[in-house]
Amino acid sequence: MNRVVTYIYDDTFIDLISLIAKLIINKARPYSIQSKKNYVATLFSEYKEYEFDPKIAKKLLNKLSHKIKKTIINIYLSNNKSKEVVIYYFIKNSLKYKDDIFQMRNLKCVHEGLKISKNVTRETHKFKGFTRFKLLNNDVLYAEISPTNDIIFLLSKHFKVRLRNEKWVIKDVERNIYCIYEKGKTYYVNDNVLEANKLEFDENENQIEKLWKNFFNTISIKERENKKHQMSLMPKKHWKYIVEMEDVYEKSDK
Secondary structure (H helix, E strand, O other), X not given: XXXXXXXXXXXXXXXXXXXXXXXXXXXXXXXXXXXXXXXXXXXXXXEEOOOOOHHHHHXXXXXXXXXXXXXHHHHHOOOXXXXXXXXXXXXXXHHHHHHHHHHOOOOHHHHHHHHHHHHHHHHHHHHHHHOOOEEEOOOOEXXXXXXXXXXXHHHHHHHHHHOOOOOEEEEEOOOOEEEEEEXXXXXXXXXXXXXXXXXXXXXXHHXXXXXXXXXXXXXXXXXXXXXXXXXXXXXXXXXXXXXXXXXXXXXXXX
């Protein structure tokens, strides 16, 4: 019985590109590509990895247009279990078709890749409106999010422009990743570096939240409430991080 070979990489985008470059050179047709942290050995499987080569990765990326690179980054940031294989075939075909790849919807990698990319873009756009900041006692704005995809990098690019004169922190609760912004620069750290229980909110934050909730309730029209439509635009899983929906979330969770 033939064993299924899984190619593994070291959990970073650039390492994945290095692996893909070598697979293309070797004319491989990978069935499975996984990061080390996600790889689980089975009875009839084996893994193979190549040494990371930054030069070959950079050379491959330089052959791709900005639009193609933006798309594969979106795919990489998704929670899709087959994203690495999709990226491999998307890149391989992009080397042949260039930007015409976006018209090749008959190719599975293009059909799947664009669908995944669109899903990541759509979720990022929603979180530009879902993200709610609270004021800490050191004048830093703090927000928590729990997205399906790993969009904190894309989201931070938006707030780097929107809140460029502020100091702020966004935490991805599920992944325990913090994005810290100060003086035009962003830093990404994990939960071991910045402990959430050390964060203290400004003494006026509760009053500000009450005022916002009162404003939200005042402008709402009960006769026009449509909970089903509301949940389609603002999924329930995000409610506990949105000030005006916190009370509704707590009641529905009981």
